[in-house]
Amino acid sequence: MKKPSKGDAFQGEQRLYQIVARRLARMIEESRHEPSWRLPGERDLAEMLEVSRPVIREAVIALEVQGVVAVRGRSGITILPQADTGSDESLADADIFDLLQARNLLEPGVARVAATRAESFDFTVLGGLVERMAAGGAENFVEASMRFFATISQIAGNPVLRSMSEALLADWLRSPFLNRFGPHLFSPERVPLWIGDHHAILSALTMRQPEAAARAVSRHLDNISGELRLIISKEEDEDERGRSADARQEPVMTNRPATR
Known part of the structure; x- marks a missing residue:
């Protein structure tokens, strides 16, 4: 057989x-x-x-x-x-830029350690996740990206760093800000930027260059922060224009003398 x-x-x-x-x-x-x-x-x-x-x-x-x-x-x-599979404590409602700042303080260091410990099959896993990001769809991209960074934290081999990193990723995923702005942040026109960022991280890890890996992760998170600020600013401008248009359309009430 x-x-x-x-x-x-x-x-x-x-x-x-x-x-x-x-x-x-x-x-x-x-x-x-x-x-x-x-x-x-x-x-x-x-x-x-x-x-x-x-x-x-x-x-x-x-x-x-x-x-x-x-x-x-x-x-x-x-x-x-x-009983321990969940936690009542969460920072998911924190300001999304605070979450990004926390990630930017932690994850470059995790990547720095991972670059010294990664093995060939780790690169296979990470490469497959990058390919999955390009398959299309915001949800597909976000899932693969989070798994990409979770894998890096696993490669680093430090359980404390890993726990901290995965907690931040979980809060990031649950953030109402991400739910609101995610479709814009991970829209088709922006996905090539994010895929390029992930390729840069993977390349630095593959070449076992700790500082380059740390810089690539930090650059990616800076790019997310910058694009997110542009999206929020654009939405605020559109809201302001909408309020101005509504104000112009409101009828002017005048006090007319009563007719007999």
Whole structure:
């Protein structure tokens, strides 16, 4: 009998990592109450599910973003208690420029560390995410971009930096400002700029240049801030013109003497 090739077990229109993530989530749900059970390591999961290790890594990142698991250095993949999968504390309602400033203080340093630790299959994962950004659609782009930066934080290998970075990314995604201005910020005419930024980050990481990677991340976040200010300013100008037009159209009320 012919042995199935990697990926043959998972066919369909959905992305492979999403299918694998659901398989892993079901595996966790079915076994989490067994005291001695642990999720197998990346290599064992790849062999078990007949997919590549980069696909397993992407699936684990997806589960980590959902709060199902945590990757903690040499401890491997840790299953989070169900009660701890969410948090009541969030900075999602913070000013979006404060969130961008916080990201710009943290993420360049994370990229600097990642540039010294990345391996060849990390570049494969990051390159695939950049390709996904170009597939079209604001939601598709935002998802792939957030996974791009989450992957960099995983590559860096520092669980404290990773936790801080992923918390900021989660707050950024939940920001009502991003929900409001995201369609403009990630519109088709701006996407080439963002893809270029991600290519620059990936290039610096691939060449293992820590300072270049840090600068590329900082430049990307500065570009987002600049474009966002332009969008907000344009909207404010349009609102002001609308109010002026409404004021001109309002009828002038005059006091006329009553007719007999």
